[in-house]
Amino acid sequence: MAWIQIRLNATNETAETISDELMELGAASVTFVDAQDTPVFEPLPGETRLWGDTDVIGLFDAVTDMAPVIDALKAMPELAQQMTYKVEALEDKDWEREWMDNFHPMQFGRRLWICPSWREAPEPDAVNVMLDPGLAFGTGTHPTTALCLTWLDGLELGDKSVVDFGCGSGILAIAAIKLGAQSVVGLDIDPQALTASADNAQRNGVEEKLTVYLPKNQPDDLQADVVVANILAGPLRELAPVISALVKPGGQLALSGLLVEQAEELRAIYGQWFDLNPTAIEGDWCRLDGQKRID
Known part of the structure; x- marks a missing residue:
């Protein structure tokens, strides 16, 4: 199926309102993307997960007449003074297949490889995590996940217990x-994340060592x-x-999901309890x- 995409520049304060308007105008989905073109995952209902200036992307069926949509958006108080936008047609293709074709095995640290479940592991004797993300975030392609995988590879984890807070696809837990x-x-x-983590653990033959919970449980x-x-x-x-x-x-702690300019604030907060490395x-x-620190 072919689609039309409209991309509007917004701010933290206006993005949610613009998103609601796009849905009212018939958008099939709305996604938030930060100003540096880094994906910010679709928020849960009632939740805004943004930082800095944000683009709001609405996806419409290709037969949609976008002129009334644009007029309605221009009438919004949030966009009345300045509306920066771009409308583009998206090629009709098998997006899932294209994503799968471009997800290749990747090495992290000295020993660890993350391999798509549909490809052969390039080094059978290495530490290989066979991954199918499903509906949950976490493939190793994002720098924050890569930073955490490299950190885990550098630890001596023998006989240690681990908590993966925000486990997503289970990539860090299984690694x-x-x-x-x-x-x-x-x-x-997200219950879907727990399902993806459990499925990937079974795929890697480590399901007996992984337990997953919603925080309330x-x-x-x-x-x-x-x-x-890594949140x-x-x-x-x-x-x-x-x-x-x-x-x-x-014990040891690693925090990621941070932009560089956010590090000092988080360093000050966690420095209350931890001796932090560079x-x-x-x-x-x-x-x-x-x-x-040990009190």
Whole structure:
């Protein structure tokens, strides 16, 4: 099926209202993208997950007359003074097949490979995670995931317990198990993520070592030797006491999903409990990691 896409520049304050208007005008879907063309995942109902200036992208059936849509948008108070937009036709193609064709095996650190489940592992004797993301985020292609995978590869995880906070596809949880972790708990607010994590764990033969929970169902006394949280800066800020409490004294923590300019604020917050290493940077993104102090 062919589509027409309209892309409008917005801000944190106006993006949600513009999104609602696009849906009222018949958009099949609306996606938020940050000003640096980095995907920001579709928010849950009632949730805004944005930072900085934002583009709002509405997807319409190819037969849609876009002139009334544009007129309605121009009439919005949020866009009345200045409306920057672009309308373009999207080629009718098998997007899922194209994505699959372009998802290749990738190496992280010294030992670890992430391999699409439909391809052969290039190094059969390496630590290979066979991945099918399904409906959940996490393939290793995003710099924040890559930063976390490289960090895990550099740890000695033998006999360690791990919590993957915001487990998505389970990529970090399964990598930790393959790298020697004794047990891993995956937490996510999205039930589809828990399903994807469990499916990928079974695909890799490590399902007995992975337990997944919605946060409301996690054990009250949950703690681990290693905690990794690859989410967004806002939740990392708001949930700092919760995430920090998951780490055993003397344990290791890694935080990602951060833009470089957000690192210092998060460093100050988590520095209350952790001795943090120098910030690891990849492009516009970064990772904070360190050891929890023993009181």
